[in-house]
Amino acid sequence: MLLDIRNLSIQLRSETSYIQVCKNFDLMINDGEICSLVGSSGSGKSLIINAIMGMYGHDMKVTMDYFKFRDMDLTNLSVAERRKILSSEVAIIFQEARASLDPELPIGVQMRASLGSHCFDDKWYRWPFWRFRAVNNILHKVGIKNTKQILRALPYQLSEVLCQKIIIAMALSRKPKLLIADSPISGMTSTSQVQILKLFHSYVENSKGTMLYVTNDLGPASNLMDTIKMLYCGQIVESGPKEQVINCPHHPFTQSMINAIPEFNRQVKLKMKLDVLKGDPPEFTQTPIGCPLGPRCPHADRECNTMPPIVKTKNGFFRCYYPLNMEKDNESK
Amino acid sequence: MFDLNREAREIQSDKDIAWEIYKKSTTDMIGLYTLILCICVIFILPIWVNFDPLTQNVAERLLPPSWSDRGNLHHFLGTDEFGRDFLSRLLIGAQNTTKYAFLACFSSLIIGTSLGLMSAMSRSRTRKGVLHHIFDILFSIPSILIAFITIGILGASLPHAALAIGVSLLPRFIHESYCAAKKELEKEYVRAEISDGSSRLHLTFTTILPNILSTIISNMSQGISIAIIDIAAVGYLGFGAQPPTPELGNMLASGIDIIYVSTSKAIIPGVAMIVLIASIQLVGHGICRVLNTGVADAA
Amino acid sequence: MNQNKHIPLLQVKNLGLTIKNRKYLFFRKKVEILKDINFTLEKGQTLVLTGDAGSGKSSLLHILNNPDIPHTGEVLVYGKPLKDYERRDRVGFIRLLSSDYNNAINPHKRVNFILEQPLKINTDYSTVQRDYRIDRILEYVGLSSSIKYSHPGFLTSNQMLRLAFARALVMEPEILLVDSNIEKLDAQLRSHCLNMLLDCQEEKETALVICLNDIGLIKHIADNILVLSQGRQEDYGNAKFIISKPEKEITKRLIQDYNNEYRIRPER
Secondary structure, eight states, X not given: OOEEEEEEEEEEXXXXXXXXXXXXXEEEEOTTOEEEEEEOTTSSHHHHHHHHHTOOXXXXXXXXXXXXXXXXXXXXXXXXXXXXXXXXXXXXXXXXXXXXXXXXXXXXXXXHHHXXXXXXXXXXXXXXXXXXXXXXXXXXXXXXXXXXXXXXXOGGGSOHHXXXXXXXXXXXXXXXXXXXXXXXXXXXXXXXXXXXXXXXXXXXXXXXXXXXXXXXXXXXXXXXXXXXXXXXXXXXXXXXXXXXXXXXXXXXXXXXXXXXXXXXXXXXXTTOOOOOOSSOOOOGGGOOSSSTTGGGOTTOOGGGXXXXXXXXXXXXXXXXXXXXXXXXXXXXX | OOOHHHHHHHSOOHHHHHHHHHHTOHHHHHHHHHHHHHHIIIIIHHHHSOOOSSOOXXXXXXXXXXXXXXXOSSSTTOBOTXXXXXHHHHHHHHHHHHHHHHHXXXXXXXXXXXXXXXXXXXXXXXXXXXXXXXXXXXXXXXXXXXXXXXHHHHOSOHHHHHHHHHHHHHHHHHHHHHHHHHHHXXXXXXXXXXXXXXXXXXXXXXXXXXXXXXXXXXXXXXXXXXXXXXXXXXXXXXXXXXXXXXXXXXXXXXXXXXXXXXXXXXXXXXXXXXXXXXXXXXXXXXXXXXXXXXXXXXX | OOOOOOOOSEXXXXXXXXXXXXXXXXXXXXXXXXXXXXXXXXXXXXXXXXXXXXXXXXXXXXXXXOTTSXXXXXXXXXXXXXXXXXXXXXXXXXXXXXXXXXXXXXXXXXXXXXXXXXXXXXOOOOHHHHHHHHHHHHHHHTOOGGGGGSOGGGSOHHHHHHHHHHHHHTTOOSEEEEOGGXXXXXXXXXXXXXXXXXXXXXXXXXXXXXXXXXXHHHXXXXXXXXXXXXXXXXXXXXXXXXXXXXXXXXXXXXXXXXXXXXXXXXXX
16 A cells, blocks of 8 residues: 555644644555545645645644555654655645746756656666756657747746646656646646546556545546545545446535536536535534535435444445435445 | 624724734734834933933043943933933934934835836836836945945035935835836736726726835835944944934944943944834834735745 | 618627737747637627637637727627727626636725725716615625625635626626636536526626636537637637537547546446
């Protein structure tokens, strides 16, 4: 197992007290697996990535029962030591592409700086200036054609989608063991999306890497995933292999995320309204007691005032008192 | 049932919100109280108490401060080498220095910011370039040198030194306000307001000026500090206020001459300058922090 | 037979936009951002702009929003060029909705100031009438009217999005331009947003011009579709026909790539 985290809990420091952001979060990723974490905006996905990587200061309090990365037990290390161990093996693609690039340096300089010496896998006589050649190859792989102009440019001159492709290229070029991607393909056209997803697929298959894909939309990339975990208000409400979660969702939140995906393969009525849960996701200071989806859930009842227990299904689990699609599940058993 | 009283009280005016956010940092509060104390003591106290920096009393020369053995409570901080009361010299000297430093910095700020804003908001490229770079040549000449040139032309005195320092601060204000205004103009909400139809003048005063206020204030606190130090430096070299007018700079100079005889006379003006500048910086820092709350950083 | 010459709501003919970019120290290169764009829009219709980044979608919306930007070609509203309208009437017609709410709302001013600005500058309402209008529009988008006194920096992202909606709808425009950041929102918020836009269209017959990349969504809401590539208009026509029988290469490729192997296929 590549990454094993048990019972992660995150608290943010506010003026007077600590606000509980995330509770009882478990994450287990096997080698060569693509695990997906799906949640609406504001559900704490980026905070979880920061907590795993140790990128926080005194404003966040993170506790976990167990943290294992590649047979190394990192539970009792300090944050700085954990950061040091993880930074050489994990690459992160952040959500804000332009903010992840240094605004003062040209792109070429930044890309060459991100190539470590372990990325060199060629004949020995090609070693001089290998970074210059490697950078060109990487940009071609993500589908950027006029590399010469772009390598000389500064980030503010490039469009957002181009910056996204560049940081994906930078992350993949380091050949990491674990790749964490936070909405990498938002805002791209379908052509670019397919290109990037093919890259991720080949990274997992050929270079034997592992991926944690964090997103807020189930649509574009879900067939690539192996496991899907649905995150709502900092708690995992449903988890399981892709076929099970998508074809037979149990939790109402999963159902609503699937309903939000636009239909393409069937004839749809023009100007049809899409199905949404009413209301807004709650803020962390006002999380409902018990099941976090309580006030918005169409099937909620009085029992939902207490935290639902974990109900295990064939390869995953969910937390709901009134789950959907139980008959389908029984049939498949 | 609703509670109108409580709800109405919860809607705080801008001033209240600002004060609450400012109060949170202890260091900024210390700075604020120190600054208020300094200003009261330097500017308001001399109105009632007769401080007398000029009377010489040769019999009581070079007395140490009153807390040491030979000290006299009459002269709280001692006397200098001519027998003048040191406390009065310190307060009136600080008054002189600070008065002219504030004057130089504020006038330079007003002129510089208006030039910078005019050049950022103007549409024609030539006018923008001219207004922006017109005083850039002053960047290349150090402020003390400008002071010397002015004093060489006009004669050595405190107002002339202040004029020189003010002139040397000008290009920095122009440049900073131009950059901040340019950055604001690229934001989406400014474009939305322009397409809504506000004229450029209305836009400047309603949107751009309040949003760049934090940059202006941080520059202003830096500018005042630089002005105080430079005026004191010019005075130290003897080109500012001429004796017997007290001024922090020339008090430092005469103090250094007698440092082995009476150390307090050299240290006390320096400490006064440090306290003034530190409190101004802390207050400026606090105000910038208040103005920037609730504004998400770009990166 | 009565020749009823129907004047469309919005008509764009041969729109072009070039800007000069500084390439070397003294050399300025002309970059053609848009070239030869033609389309028509009727009341209550939705036009969707598609194309990858750099194809000029945002520039097209900015020209429609602010015709003072120097461009070639004509933009006609009810037969009259948009430039000839008074600014007050123009702002009442066309509004731009930015869903990039982080940057599009002034964080230093209170909400009621932000909503009052367009009314104050462009209409003749008195203060009380403006207040009333602000209250009603906040009710329409689903915000409580006590939010009028907060600063945008302290609102959640949902509330900021609704505020952006309110700012666009406060003038009751006939054409609403929506820029492409609507897709970066998460799935629930995006559906919510589109539902609000469709509501608006149903009740007030607002015409919409939206930038979208997701063909599934386009199928749900578009009447007409305009495909842009590198500033040139590649395809334009009725969305249903084009998506079911694409003729141009670029549209075929877009639809093919949309149906890729990685897209979710739930059995419903």
